[in-house]
Amino acid sequence: MYIWFFLVVGFALYIFFDASKRTSKARTPFLWLVAVLFFPYITIPLYFIIGRTNVIGVDKSTRLPLKTVICPKCGKENSIEDNACSKCNNNLQL
Numbered sequence: 001m002y003i004w005f006f007l008v009v010g011f012a013l014y015i016f017f018d019a020s021k022r023t024s025k026a027r028t029p030f031l032w033l034v035a036v037l038f039f040p041y042i043t044i045p046l047y048f049i050i051g052r053t054n055v056i057g058v059d060k061s062t063r064l065p066l067k068t069v070i071c072p073k074c075g076k077e078n079s080i081e082d083n084a085c086s087k088c089n090n091n092l093q094l
């Protein structure tokens with residue numbers, strides 16, 4: 001039965017890091033992590049349905065991710081249309 005434990009922990013870690021990359025809110029990945037550990041059968045399928053659409057800069061009409069730019073100062077991913085970093089307010093215009 002240990003295989004299920006490792007599967008759930010594996011999924012929880014994958015979702016945690018995946019959500020970290022996709023959301024600008026620092027709290028969201030932790031909520032997913034906790035939710036997956038307690039309710040894996042509900043939250044793992046749910047994450048792949050709704051969690052992955054919570055991407056920075058998704059085009060509303062095509063649902064494709066917009067091009068992003070990494071802040072050179074703090075490493076935060078921002079939409080290419082942003083003039084300043086959403087985290088540290090660093091100027092992103094070259």
Ligand SMILES: [Zn+2]
Nearest residue numbers: 071074085088
């Ligand atoms: Zn920044």
